[in-house]
Amino acid sequence: MTRRVAVIGAGNSKFGKRKDLTVRELAHEAAREAFADADLEPKDIQASVISVAGEAFAAQGAPAAVISDYIGLAEKPTQRVETACASGSTAIRTAWSMIAAGYLDLMMVVGVEKMTAVSTSEATRLMALAGDSKWEYPLGISFPGFYALMATAHMAEYGTTREQLSMVSVKNHYYGSLNPKAHLQKQVTLEEAIKSHMIAAPLNLYDCSLISDGAAAVILASEDVAKKLTDTPIWIKGLGWGGDTMLINERKTLTRLSGAKRAAQMAYKMANITPNDIDVAEVHDCFTIAEIIAYEDLGFAEPGQGGKLIEEEQTYIGGKIPVNVDGGLKAKGHPVGATGVSQAAEITKQLRGEVEPKRQVDGATIGLQHNVGQSGQFVNVIIYGRE
Amino acid sequence: MTRRVAVIGAGNSKFGKRKDLTVRELAHEAAREAFADADLEPKDIQASVISVAGEAFAAQGAPAAVISDYIGLAEKPTQRVETACASGSTAIRTAWSMIAAGYLDLMMVVGVEKMTAVSTSEATRLMALAGDSKWEYPLGISFPGFYALMATAHMAEYGTTREQLSMVSVKNHYYGSLNPKAHLQKQVTLEEAIKSHMIAAPLNLYDCSLISDGAAAVILASEDVAKKLTDTPIWIKGLGWGGDTMLINERKTLTRLSGAKRAAQMAYKMANITPNDIDVAEVHDCFTIAEIIAYEDLGFAEPGQGGKLIEEEQTYIGGKIPVNVDGGLKAKGHPVGATGVSQAAEITKQLRGEVEPKRQVDGATIGLQHNVGQSGQFVNVIIYGRE
Numbered sequence: 001m002t003r004r005v006a007v008i009g010a011g012n013s014k015f016g017k018r019k020d021l022t023v024r025e026l027a028h029e030a031a032r033e034a035f036a037d038a039d040l041e042p043k044d045i046q047a048s049v050i051s052v053a054g055e056a057f058a059a060q061g062a063p064a065a066v067i068s069d070y071i072g073l074a075e076k077p078t079q080r081v082e083t084a085c086a087s088g089s090t091a092i093r094t095a096w097s098m099i100a101a102g103y104l105d106l107m108m109v110v111g112v113e114k115m116t117a118v119s120t121s122e123a124t125r126l127m128a129l130a131g132d133s134k135w136e137y138p139l140g141i142s143f144p145g146f147y148a149l150m151a152t153a154h155m156a157e158y159g160t161t162r163e164q165l166s167m168v169s170v171k172n173h174y175y176g177s178l179n180p181k182a183h184l185q186k187q188v189t190l191e192e193a194i195k196s197h198m199i200a201a202p203l204n205l206y207d208c209s210l211i212s213d214g215a216a217a218v219i220l221a222s223e224d225v226a227k228k229l230t231d232t233p234i235w236i237k238g239l240g241w242g243g244d245t246m247l248i249n250e251r252k253t254l255t256r257l258s259g260a261k262r263a264a265q266m267a268y269k270m271a272n273i274t275p276n277d278i279d280v281a282e283v284h285d286c287f288t289i290a291e292i293i294a295y296e297d298l299g300f301a302e303p304g305q306g307g308k309l310i311e312e313e314q315t316y317i318g319g320k321i322p323v324n325v326d327g328g329l330k331a332k333g334h335p336v337g338a339t340g341v342s343q344a345a346e347i348t349k350q351l352r353g354e355v356e357p358k359r360q361v362d363g364a365t366i367g368l369q370h371n372v373g374q375s376g377q378f379v380n381v382i383i384y385g386r387e
Numbered sequence: 388m389t390r391r392v393a394v395i396g397a398g399n400s401k402f403g404k405r406k407d408l409t410v411r412e413l414a415h416e417a418a419r420e421a422f423a424d425a426d427l428e429p430k431d432i433q434a435s436v437i438s439v440a441g442e443a444f445a446a447q448g449a450p451a452a453v454i455s456d457y458i459g460l461a462e463k464p465t466q467r468v469e470t471a472c473a474s475g476s477t478a479i480r481t482a483w484s485m486i487a488a489g490y491l492d493l494m495m496v497v498g499v500e501k502m503t504a505v506s507t508s509e510a511t512r513l514m515a516l517a518g519d520s521k522w523e524y525p526l527g528i529s530f531p532g533f534y535a536l537m538a539t540a541h542m543a544e545y546g547t548t549r550e551q552l553s554m555v556s557v558k559n560h561y562y563g564s565l566n567p568k569a570h571l572q573k574q575v576t577l578e579e580a581i582k583s584h585m586i587a588a589p590l591n592l593y594d595c596s597l598i599s600d601g602a603a604a605v606i607l608a609s610e611d612v613a614k615k616l617t618d619t620p621i622w623i624k625g626l627g628w629g630g631d632t633m634l635i636n637e638r639k640t641l642t643r644l645s646g647a648k649r650a651a652q653m654a655y656k657m658a659n660i661t662p663n664d665i666d667v668a669e670v671h672d673c674f675t676i677a678e679i680i681a682y683e684d685l686g687f688a689e690p691g692q693g694g695k696l697i698e699e700e701q702t703y704i705g706g707k708i709p710v711n712v713d714g715g716l717k718a719k720g721h722p723v724g725a726t727g728v729s730q731a732a733e734i735t736k737q738l739r740g741e742v743e744p745k746r747q748v749d750g751a752t753i754g755l756q757h758n759v760g761q762s763g764q765f766v767n768v769i770i771y772g773r774e
Contacts, residue, residue, distance in 0.1 A: 078630050245462060377451075
């Protein structure tokens with residue numbers, strides 16, 4: 001019943017401190033690249049779904065129309081979606097559903113965030129407001145704190161080590177150094193990563209993703225339209241959507257994100273594949289512990305064995321399952337509304353064999369993105385395939 | 388290909404100054420009523436789509452999870468959508484598409500806004516931020532100003548009168564007086580409405596909708612599920628989605644909203660009906676001129692004849708097409724994220740014959756909602772039917 005939907009174009013702005021650019025200009029940089037990639041013009045697109053996580057970052061209420069207009073889609077229908085740091089993949093699922101339902105045939109998805117216009121402390125405060133405004137934010141906890149609790153629990157329950165956390169950082173910085181779009185393009189040593197200054201114990205600076213400016217865009221098409229427009233459609237094969245309790249103190253465990261587990265199971269079932277079939281994955285490494293927990297929630301490792309997976313370098317290219325070989329949120333950057341769309345753009349290029357040679361997963365045919373909002377309340381797991 | 392989707396439950400909080408209630412509590416008041424209406428419990432629902440227009444009003448970043456959790460849907464997937472004052476109907480279209488695509492079968496849509504916690508001037512400023520942050524907001528225009536321009540143009544081009552504007556207000560206050568959920572339940576005379584103090588010439592106080600607190604909720608189901616759960620499903624028969632240029636100075640005319648015209652045409656075509664088939668309509672009367680323009684954009688009157696339609700009382704019950712017989716944004720109130728969902732809840736109850744006797748459109752079988760965001764950049768027109 002559901003129609004097949006493909007990604008037929010992808011673009012990504014440079015991530016970083018883009019101090020001279022506004023939200024709309026960042027969006028344009030990504031959209032322009034996606035139009036060129038698909039050999040389409042704005043007039044070809046029927047409607048758009050826009051991901052912006054924070055109105056305060058954007059300094060623009062109801063930002064979808066401003067962005068849609070500026071990227072050439074004036075007079076076309078548009079809407080914003082928002083699920084904190086998972087907004088980008090929510091935009092993809094939302095546009096997918098309209099095409100899958102037979103409602104529209106050709107849509108653009110844009111994710112964007114401009115975060116460096118405010119101070120780092122203000123950015124941290126604005127993000128902390130996504131914690132519960134009654135029971136969390138007023139008590140002073142912010143997102144490094146939430147994930148520090150998870151890291152502490154994972155270390156206590158499974159013996160995950162300080163070194164293993166830092167190994168995630170070393171890997172993601174290594175791949176970031178190979179990605180010209182990445183915010184940070186420098187390698188770090190394990191010793192540097194271990195000895196960095198503390199943010200929220202046990203998480204230090206190199207355990208935390210970046211506050212970045214950036215945008216990404218993808219173009220989605222129905223099967224009929226996709227086949228007319230491209231020889232290399234990348235199909236959306238499964239979409240998992242998970243939630244969790246708002247308060248993390250109401251959860252049974254802090255060593256997994258149960259919404260991510262449910263989303264993964266839903267996506268694998270819909271795509272009719274298993275974790276072993278995934279050739280390349282983009283996971284939500286907002287903090288290093290989040291990548292280790294993602295390995296487990298996604299079935300790349302057994303519960304508690306995520307630390308070992310990175311220690312054995314199984315998530316490098318050549319290992320069991322290459323993860324975040326674009327640098328991830330840690331080194332590519334994390335402009336929150338853009339992140340989930342950027343993951344999709346990366347998987348699209350990986351499955352087409354079009355990324356920089358040293359970080360291309362040769363012959364990848366199935367890819368996965370895992371995008372998480374708040375402390376696990378919003379999770380999308382989306383599986384893409386060449387066929 | 389597209390699966391049929393029905394509304395099987397509807398709830399609406401009291402609209403007004405709900406000073407003791409937070410966003411989540413307002414949402415709960417509406418959701419509880421929708422669950423009772425559908426004879427369902429939260430555990431039955433698979434996922435939710437939440438409409439909140441402003442994070443600043445909510446004092447809560449990424450509010451979907453807080454709301455979802457509080458209304459009993461903890462651990463269920465949820466997402467927010469936002470298109471300014473059209474957010475509510477965007478939430479309905481978004482949930483509709485996921486069910487129509489065969490992705491899910493039973494979803495809740497909640498719209499909510501808490502606006503009176505800030506001063507009226509601050510609320511006006513926060514709403515004005517939905518104007519273009521580069522070319523409109525800094526120059527001082529706010530939404531009464533945008534619609535004042537449209538009123539001036541409509542009066543100049545078509546001879547629409549001061550009296551006709553006020554007649555819309557008189558009608559909507561009359562029906563608000565019959566609606567126990569309405570923010571203002573008092574009638575106004577034509578003289579009072581005409582002589583009220585000026586806000587943005589030619590629009591006076593009684594031309595402007597209310598700053599309100601409130602919430603509404605509907606439950607949507609696939610055809611199979613709907614038929615199992617209720618004998619009175621209200622079917623979603625057509626959905627139109629329109630956009631416009633961001634800047635109103637780039638539009639060819641100020642006497643219509645071209646996005647609303649396109650959305651209406653799309654909805655009528657999808658539902659395979661004409662404007663004459665509509666028995667009851669909810670239109671976005673954020674200002675009285677907006678209702679008159681809506682009559683024309685929706686095909687209830689020829690261009691320029693909207694003023695005459697209200698003057699002849701054709702939009703009262705008993706007339707050609709009853710409009711906003713719940714009081715509309717003008718008297719029921721306009722808690723922005725809730726408005727589009729409240730319109731859908733009202734149409735659902737109208738088509739079931741369940742509203743207060745004096746304001747029930749007897750035998751209504753087809754209803755329409757028209758919900759507009761910003762100054763016309765976001766428009767949804769949704770058609771509902773008993774069959």
